[in-house]
Amino acid sequence: MPEAVPAEDGLVRNESGPLSNIRILDLTQFLAGPYATMIFGDLGAEVMKLEAPVGDWSRVLPPNFVGEDSCYYLSINRNKKSIVVDMKTDEGLEIVRRLADESDILVENFRPGVLDRLGLTYDELFKRNQGLIWASISGFGQTGKDRDRPAYDMIVQAISGGMGMTGEPGRSAVRSGIPLGDLSAGMYAVIGALAALEERRSSGLGQYIDISMLDCQVSMLCYQAAYYLHSGNNPGRQGWGHDSIPTYRGFNCANGTSLVITANTERMWQGLCDVLEIADLKKDARFILNEDRYKNRHELWPILEGAFMMHEADHWVPRLLEAGIPVGEINSLDKALSNPQIVEREMVLPLSNEDGVEIKVAGNPVKLSRSSKTKHRYPPKLGAETSDILGHVLGMGEEEIADLLKLGAVKEYTPKNTKGE
Numbered sequence: 001m002p003e004a005v006p007a008e009d010g011l012v013r014n015e016s017g018p019l020s021n022i023r024i025l026d027l028t029q030f031l032a033g034p035y036a037t038m039i040f041g042d043l044g045a046e047v048m049k050l051e052a053p054v055g056d057w058s059r060v061l062p063p064n065f066v067g068e069d070s071c072y073y074l075s076i077n078r079n080k081k082s083i084v085v086d087m088k089t090d091e092g093l094e095i096v097r098r099l100a101d102e103s104d105i106l107v108e109n110f111r112p113g114v115l116d117r118l119g120l121t122y123d124e125l126f127k128r129n130q131g132l133i134w135a136s137i138s139g140f141g142q143t144g145k146d147r148d149r150p151a152y153d154m155i156v157q158a159i160s161g162g163m164g165m166t167g168e169p170g171r172s173a174v175r176s177g178i179p180l181g182d183l184s185a186g187m188y189a190v191i192g193a194l195a196a197l198e199e200r201r202s203s204g205l206g207q208y209i210d211i212s213m214l215d216c217q218v219s220m221l222c223y224q225a226a227y228y229l230h231s232g233n234n235p236g237r238q239g240w241g242h243d244s245i246p247t248y249r250g251f252n253c254a255n256g257t258s259l260v261i262t263a264n265t266e267r268m269w270q271g272l273c274d275v276l277e278i279a280d281l282k283k284d285a286r287f288i289l290n291e292d293r294y295k296n297r298h299e300l301w302p303i304l305e306g307a308f309m310m311h312e313a314d315h316w317v318p319r320l321l322e323a324g325i326p327v328g329e330i331n332s333l334d335k336a337l338s339n340p341q342i343v344e345r346e347m348v349l350p351l352s353n354e355d356g357v358e359i360k361v362a363g364n365p366v367k368l369s370r371s372s373k374t375k376h377r378y379p380p381k382l383g384a385e386t387s388d389i390l391g392h393v394l395g396m397g398e399e400e401i402a403d404l405l406k407l408g409a410v411k412e413y414t415p416k417n418t419k420g421e
Contacts (some may be wrong), residue, residue, distance in 0.1 A: 002059065017044015017373035022197070023393075025103040026080065027096075029056040031153070031179060032107035032137050032213060034076045035186035040105070040193075041079025042364040044373045048099060048389055049080040052087065053411050055382040066359050068416050074360045074379045077348035078351055082380035083389045087118055091409035095394070098126045100132060100394050104206075105193050109137040112147045116156065122208045133196045133206040135189045141212030151213060153181035160217035169237045245290065246297035247272065250303045250330060252332040257313035262326040269293070269311035271323035275316070276307040383413040 014020065022045040026037040034056070035050075036387040041047040049056075052057060056073060086092040092189030093212075097120070100106055106125070108115065115121065122134045136142065139151020154175050157163040167174040191208040200206055218225070224235055227243065240260065247263035263272045266289070273281045281287050281303065286296040293300055308316060313329040320327040331339070337348055349363035357378075364373075390410065391397040404410045 007391045012370075014044075014371040015374040017042070018368060018371040020044035020046075022105065023103045025096075025099050025106045026050060027106065027108035027110070027115075027299055028137070029109070030058050031076060031182040032185040033107055033189075034058070034188040035183055036135070036137065036193075037080065037107050038076050038078060039186065039190045039364075039366075040107075042373060042376070043366065044371075045105075048103075048385075048393070049077065049082045049380065050096065050099070051082055051382060051413060052085050053084055053130040053408075055084075059382065067355075067357055068381065069379065071359070074351075074359050077379035078349075078361065079373070079377045080380055081377075081385035081389060082383055082413075084383035084388045086409055086411075087120075089403060089407065089409045091407055093119055095390070095404070095409065096120060097125065097128065098394050099389070101129045103129070103132065104197065105133045105135060107135045107137070107189060107193070110135075111150065112138055112142050125132070126206065127204070128391075131191055131206045133209065135193045135209040135211060137185050137189050137213070139213050148215075153179040153213070156181040156213045156217050160214055161221060161224075162217055165235055165238045166236045168239045171237065172236065174265045174367050180220070181213045181217055181283050184220055185211055185213040188216050188219075206370045230323065244294070246293045246300055247304075249301070251301075251308040253308045253311060253313040253316060255312050257306070258330045259313040259316060260330060261320065266290070268325050271325050272304075272320070275323050275325070276304065278303065298318055349376065351376055381413045383411045386410050386412045401415065 002413050019040060024037055024040045024041070024045050024047045026033070026047050026049045028034050028037060028049075029051070037049070038049050056077070057070050057075075058073040061070045061072040066074060085095050087096060122132075125134070127133055130149070138147070140146040140149055140158060154163075155300065157166075157175050158173075160181075162180070163173045163175055164177050165173075166176060185252060189209065189211045192211060196209060224243075228234060242248035245262075245264055247261060247269060250258055250260040252258045261272065263269050269287075272280050273279050283290070287293045287300055316330055317327050329335070336342065342348065345363075345367075347363040348360055351357055351362050352358040359378075366372075385399050390404070393396075396404075401410075407414065
């Protein structure tokens with residue numbers, strides 16, 4: 001049951017999270033799917049991470065490990081329980097079906113057709129549980145000529161056109177430093193599943209959700225897609241600038257530091273000139289209005305950068321802020337993750353397990369006033385909750401669980417041999 005806590009203002013707060021009455025069957029691995037189910041877990045849902053005997057492949061990705069598991073795995077699998085099931089056995093498949101019977105949402109990111117060949121289909125499970133919502137994440141979706149084509153984050157970044165706009169003009173395209181293809185697909189899967197969950201309240205029926213990583217990347221082209229579809233002009237590499245606003249860009253400063261500014265209005269432009277001590281530019285006919293500055297942007301940028309190069313970024317940031325000009329230093333991760341604003345907002349989240357092992361990961365950005373989850377589970381060891389899930393969710397007794405373990409249809413956590421470490 002959710003933890004209901006009365007507060008001084010008279011409101012009842014649910015510290016287990018707003019989705020604490022929802023159960024997720026998680027058949028995902030690597031990044032897009034686990035990121036989606038972690039969002040569910042952060043919002044309080046019970047997440048049963050079902051893994052093959054070898055485990056989620058991300059558990060062994062180098063170079064960084066805490067105990068037996070990689071930091072990659074640990075970064076996206078908090079607030080979950082792990083059950084190991086061999087879906088190549090009839091008994092294992094039946095366990096998956098029974099767990100789906102008891103679940104609200106099933107999330108998977110297998111390539112199209114893989115689960116069909118195993119005998120697991122939405123139509124089959126829907127007959128057993130008509131309230132089941134099935135969210136499928138794949139590279140190219142369940143339809144179209146490329147449905148069977150393998151895809152990873154960088155592949156869809158490239159094909160979508162997003163990578164073609166990323167990098168400096170005249171130089172090679174580069175992928176985004178964060179895995180936008182995977183993460184956006186995970187977020188859209190959650191949005192779709194929550195929409196289906198709301199619709200189920202009136203219809204009583206679940207539905208199938210087809211999430212394509214490529215579709216998600218195309219949707220995020222946003223105004224760039226509209227610009228091209230209207231004008232027919234390819235935008236090319238964006239660098240650290242903007243298509244429409246010449247003072248919405250980055251600049252180098254002294255000693256290898258750099259920053260970005262968004263001086264979008266005439267007031268901001270004039271304030272920028274004052275801070276940089278180049279006030280005469282305010283009367284220069286080439287730069288009076290934004291349209292003038294845009295037309296003459298290639299003359300403007302070296303002037304601005306020359307001024308910025310007089311001092312380091314941390315000299316300019318407070319002065320620009322005082323003048324009402326949005327600005328931010330381009331941080332490395334060490335500076336970003338120690339930023340007081342980020343720390344105060346609990347976006348560096350410490351997790352500890354029963355052995356006292358602690359890690360820090362990126363936190364949950366969804367801040368709810370009355371029903372935020374206040375306690376977070378360390379990512380599970382492989383098969384750590386196998387028996388618990390079989391007993392708690394499916395009502396199996398110890399003897400039945402022991403038989404399944406003996407058959408190899410399920411597995412429990414077994415510590416690795418760490419002798420010599």
